Amino acid sequence: MTDFTATRALFDLPPGVIYLDGNSLGPMPVAAAARVARTVTEEWGKMLITGWNDAGWMAMPRALGDRIGRLIGAEPGQVVLGDTLSIKVSQALASALEMRPDRRVILSDNGNFPTDLYMAEGLVRSLDKGHQIWTVDPEAVEAHITDDLAVLMLTEVDYRTGRRHDMARLTRAAHEAGALVIWDLAHSAGALPVDLAGCGADFGVGCTYKYLNSGPGGPAFIYVAPRHSDTVRPALSGWLGHAAPFGFEPAYRPGEGIERMRVGTPPVLQLAALEAALDIWDGIDMAALRARSIELSELFIAQVETRCPELVLASPRDAAQRGSQVSFRFADGYAAMQALIARGVIGDFRAPDIMRFGFAPLYIGEADVRRAAHVLQEVMEKRLWDDPAYRTRAAVT
């Protein structure tokens, strides 16, 4: 059984801060500082160009992909790091559409993160083949799976409400209709157990800087089901996805399996931080993490509903239907969140009225949850959100 009282010490968090925003940017693993410093001074500084071989830089996207694989139900050799999540969504979608050349419908939901929809919109415009993007309510997805469907593209956990799709059920329904399925695991990887292979997903994508704690701008990952990975034609066919990247051949030949989903030169400093973060994850039992996350989330809901009657739960009440976040609606949620942050309880806000709190058992315990609810009660009771200072919107919210 993972000891979550011990994992807290593996993170460097400022004194007095209760960090409930790991669903946006995970905190710094203590070991990341030395790991990144080593990459900069000992590897880049001393090995120079030979670091690509001698420090294993070129192998990192695959090696770290294998370690993420365990957390999301993928076998070694099926996940590779690189690019941003937006790019990986586009790459997966373009590849999938090419596998269903006679179909024209992409189905998603209006709880999907906007960039997934924007990338799909841009791709559809570029392709100019009459594809349609159907964006329906999350609850209506299954009813819209028809024989016209090319690709079902969803994020498992809704970034605003924390609502969780049933990956196995929807994947099965889409496959029965002859469609392919892409799962975005941005709010799943490191938040709850995921079983990509078990649910039969065709593609999976996700980011590493949220629950996985790889640091600001850490690279994304992509999974391709092994039944496709040696035949899929990768859109965004870059040289590091080539069968012989250093052969410098004039024409593209896709690399073996997941290698072909690589594109350009990997971001080694970001990968070094991710490596330190994964040293923590390697020891974590995901079932235990999920159980703990539910305990903390349930406690927070109970505390907030008792203490703050103005706040309306926006997340599903059934813990099995949620990811690892809890959201409440409040009309002045932006200002209330700023007041909360000023008092050391860091959550975030998502337009139009969502106050969002993420629960990461690696560094959040029951005392933090009780304290956060207490401070939130103070903000609400004293109407601290009514202070004009909290109403000025920052560039990044």
Place this chain on the structure above:
Amino acid sequence: MTDFTATRALFDLPPGVIYLDGNSLGPMPVAAAARVARTVTEEWGKMLITGWNDAGWMAMPRALGDRIGRLIGAEPGQVVLGDTLSIKVSQALASALEMRPDRRVILSDNGNFPTDLYMAEGLVRSLDKGHQIWTVDPEAVEAHITDDLAVLMLTEVDYRTGRRHDMARLTRAAHEAGALVIWDLAHSAGALPVDLAGCGADFGVGCTYKYLNSGPGGPAFIYVAPRHSDTVRPALSGWLGHAAPFGFEPAYRPGEGIERMRVGTPPVLQLAALEAALDIWDGIDMAALRARSIELSELFIAQVETRCPELVLASPRDAAQRGSQVSFRFADGYAAMQALIARGVIGDFRAPDIMRFGFAPLYIGEADVRRAAHVLQEVMEKRLWDDPAYRTRAAVT
């Protein structure tokens, strides 16, 4: 006048190493170590999510883009950092093709870096509209500019030979034929003065980890001519290119000007290293750098041709026709380069027979050039390349 004897101390290079591979991966600026450490421990560690505003992370892709702009002939607000060069090539090409919907020819040359051609090939396949990629000899490019041309896509400096295209002349010829022009500045930015605006380029892309010294996997940049930047429809339309990224609107609306070429979350640790590197570049006169680079290159050619008759110059003999690298052909070039590297002179090899040496005046002086030629003479005279130990190919060459 820039003092190139003083800039050497701004880089951390291992004792005894003569580093002639900055055209592949620039060395570590001394200040990069502290700058990256600060971002990790003081920004990520202490500011957590608020670093996006308070440490200026979200603004870095534009702020650093402006500083690169000075080196490549762009005004502030015309360059933004992000992604890899492969992605930026694809983004520029897809956007450009959409601006020439009635034309079907993409012209490049067989000295272009393979990933540019691979990305074009993948894009053409995805679009499936009958585009053709013409890949001709560098010398034949101008003769192939016809009224069918949609986009001329070239790398200014050939990665193998160092041959340099005449950007102004080819851009003018392409424009006269009604085509758009994309320049890849991978081996130009930080190597020689570039004048994107002066030559009228439509798009410019490049990488930062070569002559600019941003470290392994540093982000790429993209320039869009101001006459296009408010009307171009960005392919790869990600959320950070949206007019209101944190409005989370369901439909994509491109941001103002160059902002729209942003895609996903910027790689903050890599950008921190780039920032330290640009602190050096801010003080550099590019004309003086170019003059010094030519002096060093000319000296190296003279020394090698005197000392190593087996090596055949693969670069143009006229310095004005070269970038900041010098290449020699030798059938056993791979092994010869390994023997050279084992003796502390680091260049690199490009298939099939190119020994490549980059001259970066920031940290290379005349004594280094003479010493490198002397060691090369020893390798050749003693046939050190005949040692089987030097024939085993590394994964990354």
